[in-house]
Amino acid sequence: MTDRAPVARSSSGFSAWRLISEELRLDIDGGRLHTGDRLPTENVLAERFGVNRHTARQAIAALAEEGLVESRRGSGTFVTGQAVRLHRIGLRTRMTTSLGDQGPSSTNRVLHSAIEDAPAEIARRLRLDGSRAIRIETTRSTGGQQISVSTHWFDLERLPDIATPLRRTGSVTAALHASGIDDYVRASTVVGARHATATESELLALGPGAIVLVTEALDTLPGGTPLQHVVTRFAAQRVRLDIEHPRAD
Template sequence: MTDADDTPMTPPTEEAPSSDVARGSGVALWKQIAERIEADIAEGRLKPGARLPTEAELAERFGVNRHTLRRALATLTDQGFIEATPGRGTFVKEPPLRYPITPRTRFSEIVSGEGRAPGGRVIGSRIEAADADIAAALKVPPGTEVLRLDMLREADSVPLTIGTHWYIADRCRDLDFIAAATGSVTRALEALGLGDYRRLETRITARLADEEERELLALPPGRAVMVVESINGDPKRQPIQFTRARFSADRVQLVVKN
């Protein structure tokens, strides 16, 4: 397909990709556009976290139609240079966030320590009966009432992980309401006098993201998640929290500290 759009191109600036594409050069226009944007990222004109112009603006700048522009952006996405987040736009991809797993693992502290803004929200909560796995992790009989809390956690408004947490219901009444108000599991546990919790066990696996995870984490089909199951305990090493977190595999680097 050839492009018939001869809209005048906006002169390049230091912040924006250059717009020099050559028709009739034998190199497809979409490939030239991808190479120009890749060069601007490599040479620092587009920095990690920078928001790209809209598709309409880029199509006008390069003098091409949306079909050609989208093919270039899809190639850059597949190569890991950029990432589209629904409702926010397309951004130069940040390097993976280092996420240390230590005896004292705190999401907000880790994200803040990496120079990013932590965020979180409760996406669901309910009382349910502990199945065999949850009961074993929390050291309670199967069928014990547990509070299930589902949270989406972000860094700079980019979703990083979906965490499903289980607590012994009798010990953590109203934790879900406190977490919803503060956006933080740690603050909620502190309010209940359980803030000094420590990591007792961590298990890490990986698999393809399911449909719900792709939607919540804004992932394209075929992307993987790292599944981190952890048990946290009080100072007496009694389990108070069992968590199954699903991290976007290409946005987070898990670092296990000995």
């Protein structure tokens, strides 16, 4: 790692230990700290960032809660090297195969489903005749890691029973197939990033100040008929997004 200026407090009001944990997280994600590397001691971190040992200890504890580091009695704190998964977003985005999360250790769980009025923009994108839609909340994990939480919107008239096969299969592709739809494509994806909310932090087992990558996407039939508007929040330290561009003819 390179030395950095003291980070006692930011203009955003974030406390010093959160900023330090974010700096260390970036070092791990960026490959400056590798699996098995020992973290600097609390004293070294305190001196480097211009804080006291208690603040440095809080920063390390936050990383330990996320599973990025582990403390070994008498030896120090080491990077665990949990894999960062690559999610490819292209014409036929399929999260299960993209993340490589097939198997008994992987789940896509429905948390909640409801029939309600869709927000105006979502109703427009789904071309709803009225405003009624099905909202389904899901969470995905693989390899013992919580990866993402998603909010799915479907047209109630077009897919009135979509929640049932989604609960049974844990797969949007399989649920659509069970509803008579064999193929669909990604029409658009918008990507952003922000700090996780309290609920997202709880569902994704994230520490304070953690970042989520947010994708807002529209899936359609190959002919353009809208099927799903989905907003997914990925744990940024566990997932990277690869946006595939169509090849020029």
